[in-house]
Amino acid sequence: MAAIPYRRLFGPGPCNAYPEALMALQQPLLGHLDPAFIAMTDRVCDGLRMVWQTQNRYTLAMSGTGMSGMEAAFANVVTPGDVVVVGVNGFFAERQVDLAQRMGAEVIRVDFPWGQPIDPEAVATAHPNPTVIAAVHAETSTGVRSDIAALGALKGEALLLVDAVTSLGGIEVAVDAWGVDIAYSGTQKCLGTPPGLAPFTMSERAYQRRNPRPHSFYLDISLMGAYVGATQGPARAYHHTASSVMYAALDATLARLATEGLENVWARHQAAGDRFQAGLQDMGLELFAADGYRLPELTTIKVPEGVDSARVRAFLLSEYDIEIGAGVKDLASTVWRVGLMGANATTASVTLLLGALQDALQRA
């Protein structure tokens, strides 16, 4: 049996989890209909309302990773033949296109260069009457933030569907104030919790216009809603065997974030990202994401001319136990992706990363 490595997870996610979340994994298992577990799901749904900044009744965690959240979003609001407009500026927006097509939608894509944000006006006016407008808040493939509030102001009758996988718990996400109708995230990025649940929220407006019988049973919002008590009716209808281990971890994280204060959490991510990005530029490295739209929690760096991207990553892994990410698709060997998320959004992480990168550029 090989030695178990302790990885410093500075890739695009997962990140190292908050200690509270790790400790909570040891909480004894609970059945999925145990009164103590029901109380836990209530706390988790309330905590998620806090981080999503929403009053939405249908705010819960899907029992899968962030990708299951994306699938749940499209499965529950798209019916075959619906028009779905997608602002495409990266890999995860491409996935939104794929998901919408699998649900039978007529997809209208509005493309932007990778590394740039979407233009809300161009997306909002791409079709006179779309059922859904979809976009990615924080593109994990490029490190770019798009203006979801502006898109919300222009959405008209459409439902606004947003990927917040790399933003929730790291930068502001204001579901109600921005007019977001459906949003999903994962636990393993800025929320600093092991992967396995997908925070999800849906406005009343979206719920009323949902697909009443989606292909997916597992992610059907009306069944999940009945399970967590969002839907009126007989209490806690069995739907699936939710993992009390995962809920306990998320419960502990949400309590920690409430104590730290959400705005302080965002400020911590911003400070770490600013410091890191300034340090990289001081080292003479160039950033990939457009200036003014850079995510603090996920930095994209251009691999310098003549440097072997994979070799640097392998050096960091073997010498430092540090994971950073390669670029995605066309950017695979020309961009690195470095995350400072959750428990890793600290000054210590920044200093270690800058030093390790400097070392790698000299020695790898």
Added chain:
Amino acid sequence: MAAIPYRRLFGPGPCNAYPEALMALQQPLLGHLDPAFIAMTDRVCDGLRMVWQTQNRYTLAMSGTGMSGMEAAFANVVTPGDVVVVGVNGFFAERQVDLAQRMGAEVIRVDFPWGQPIDPEAVATAHPNPTVIAAVHAETSTGVRSDIAALGALKGEALLLVDAVTSLGGIEVAVDAWGVDIAYSGTQKCLGTPPGLAPFTMSERAYQRRNPRPHSFYLDISLMGAYVGATQGPARAYHHTASSVMYAALDATLARLATEGLENVWARHQAAGDRFQAGLQDMGLELFAADGYRLPELTTIKVPEGVDSARVRAFLLSEYDIEIGAGVKDLASTVWRVGLMGANATTASVTLLLGALQDALQRA
């Protein structure tokens, strides 16, 4: 904050996990493309081949609970218009009907009384040329075992799709020998691991006849196969952020089962179940499942005349921290479901349960 209860999980699942699985939850997180994680997924897939008793290349864990496994099974082999025959003798076979319908199948159901096994011949001859024949090996709602080997011998050209949620790791499941084409399970029953992964296996024959573009991206077997290395092609294509926490737990369980020996594990479940069922009858209680088809790992008991089912369950929970299950649907108040699964399939569990039940019948 309320005190954290330590529950003895003798319901229909989850059960208390094996200590190896619980300890493994503390293993430091790994990225989903880390070499150490890839080695772990390889071990898990190999271990699952051992418990499924199969050589299937497409043997892996879906990143969701057992229900996601059921959804993956139907999503990957059913195309709209396909004929799906389902042998229905309980709640989870009803779910198979629901799933097949959601995928657009023409469903032919062959019904049997709850508490009885399916008749393989009646199911196999219900349609001259079905695409899929589906059945539940161990019905969690009734405690009944059906003869899957017999159904496999009669399946003809159809694909045989089997729910093994409550059988895998507790009683024999022989995928290759029985001619099963697609099967799914959960980790939290006889495998004695916290919920969160769905063991899944698919024959080459089923893979060749799969739906090439299922509605579900999350559960798409060709994408999942590329991720775990079952599909030829570029190594380990990113699909989703699998949870190293959950994999570590399952990895540890599978290593334990290999050490104990699969036949010894089955014998332990059989011995506990036999002893428990004999003890119940000695107490004058009646069993619900048909004699000769009773699962050792899940016992269904008729609630005696004049006894309040819910009151007994509440007493066990408050006085003993013991969870047992109510019946399902029409059996809600007339049947109890008691599981002796995984780490709980022991003589100590049986003696505690019999004593606690006796106490509850006198004092609740």
